[in-house]
Amino acid sequence: MLIKSGFSQKQIADYFDVDRKTIFNRIKENWPETKGNWYDARRLLLKPSLIKYVKQGYSQQEIRGFFPSPISEDGLISRSQLYNIFKDCFEGKTFDDLQKLYLGNIIDSLIEQGFTTPALITSNIKAMNTKRVWTFLVNNKLDYAISLISSYISKGFVTTIQLAEQLGVEQSSIERIIERNMRGIRTEKLELFDKPRARRLILEADNAEVLLLKLGYSESTVKTYRYKNTVDNVINTLFDGMSFAEAKLFYTNNYLGH
Numbered sequence: 484m485l486i487k488s489g490f491s492q493k494q495i496a497d498y499f500d501v502d503r504k505t506i507f508n509r510i511k512e513n514w515p516e517t518k519g520n521w522y523d524a525r526r527l528l529l530k531p532s533l534i535k536y537v538k539q540g541y542s543q544q545e546i547r548g549f550f551p552s553p554i555s556e557d558g559l560i561s562r563s564q565l566y567n568i569f570k571d572c573f574e575g576k577t578f579d580d581l582q583k584l585y586l587g588n589i590i591d592s593l594i595e596q597g598f599t600t601p602a603l604i605t606s607n608i609k610a611m612n613t614k615r616v617w618t619f620l621v622n623n624k625l626d627y628a629i630s631l632i633s634s635y636i637s638k639g640f641v642t643t644i645q646l647a648e649q650l651g652v653e654q655s656s657i658e659r660i661i662e663r664n665m666r667g668i669r670t671e672k673l674e675l676f677d678k679p680r681a682r683r684l685i686l687e688a689d690n691a692e693v694l695l696l697k698l699g700y701s702e703s704t705v706k707t708y709r710y711k712n713t714v715d716n717v718i719n720t721l722f723d724g725m726s727f728a729e730a731k732l733f734y735t736n737n738y739l740g741h
Contacts, residue, residue, distance in 0.1 A: 498554075530572045537585045540611035543578045583623050590619065599631065602651040613651040621660065629664055632657065636668060641676050642699040654701040681721040682734050691718050691727040 536546045543565065550560045550568075560568075569578050586608075593604050601616040608616070620628040635649050643661070647654040661668060681698060688694035691714050695705050698721075708714045715726065722730040 529568060533569065533572060534581070534585060537578070537581045538589060539609040540586060540615065542610075542615075545610065546578075582619075586619065587623055590616070590624070594627070600650055614653070617650065617652040617656060621656070625660075625664065628660060632660060632665065633668065643701070644699045654699075655703045658701065658704050678721055678723075682730075685727075685731055685734055688731075691715065694718070694727065 532549070533546070536549065543562075547559050547562065547565050550565065551558055552560045552564075555561060566577070569576065569581065573581060589608065590604055593607055598604050598607055601613040601620070604616045605611045605613050617628070620631075631650065632646060635646055640646050640649050643654050643657045646657045650657070677698060681694065684697045685694055688697055692705050692709065695708070695714070695717065696702065700708075705714070708717060718727045718730070719725065725733065
């Protein structure tokens with residue numbers, strides 16, 4: 484248990500009030516293949532479990548919950564202990580390295596089998612949810628995440644609300660990817676969809692922020708625009724340089740729907 488809890492050989496010796504030679508002999512007796520080496524014993528005992536937890540989609544904090552410690556305040560090994568356990572057991576690799584490798588291979592296999600969306604992938608990985616799967620795709624398989632968004636746009640799901648609903652993820656995450664990584668799609672979407680809708684919806688909006696909400700921008704995104712003082716910039720883009728007041732006046736007098 485103490486080896487699994489991240490104790491060093493000295494800490495184990497101190498815990499039982501024996502010398503390190505005694506611990507060496509006990510390890511050698513119980514796990515002959517280690518020849519008494521504490522590091523080899525730890526790899527032998529922990530490596531299979533760590534791989535299993537990573538493949539099941541557990542976070543590093545959740546994996547920590549599987550390793551009790553009799554001397555810590557919360558009854559678990561520390562974050563630094565777990566970090567070192569990963570590095571010791573996997574030749575210097577971190578949790579993130581292993582997640583990218585093992586979980587990445589599983590997700591690749593699921594996608595090949597037709598489990599293409601975050602929700603479908605989630606249903607096949609024990610400890611994952613759609614948010615985690617999407618975050619993993621964005622961080623490690625961005626090209627796939629972009630192609631997934633493009634696929635749904637081509638099917639007619641053109642607002643970020645619609646895309647978020649189809650993918651089962653937060654709207655703001657879709658907006659960020661389109662803004663940062665899909666500028667061509669963003670421009671096309673503005674010209675073919677957002678601009679015409681903005682001309683109609685501005686008649687129902689009292690201010691610029693209300694208009695953006697009506698267009699499907701998430702509240703968190705509008706809040707960010709407000710914080711960065713860029714709401715006017717978005718409006719200028721939607722109305723080819725006009726301010727909200729100018730566009731409101733122009734389309735109130737010239738909207739063809741009247």
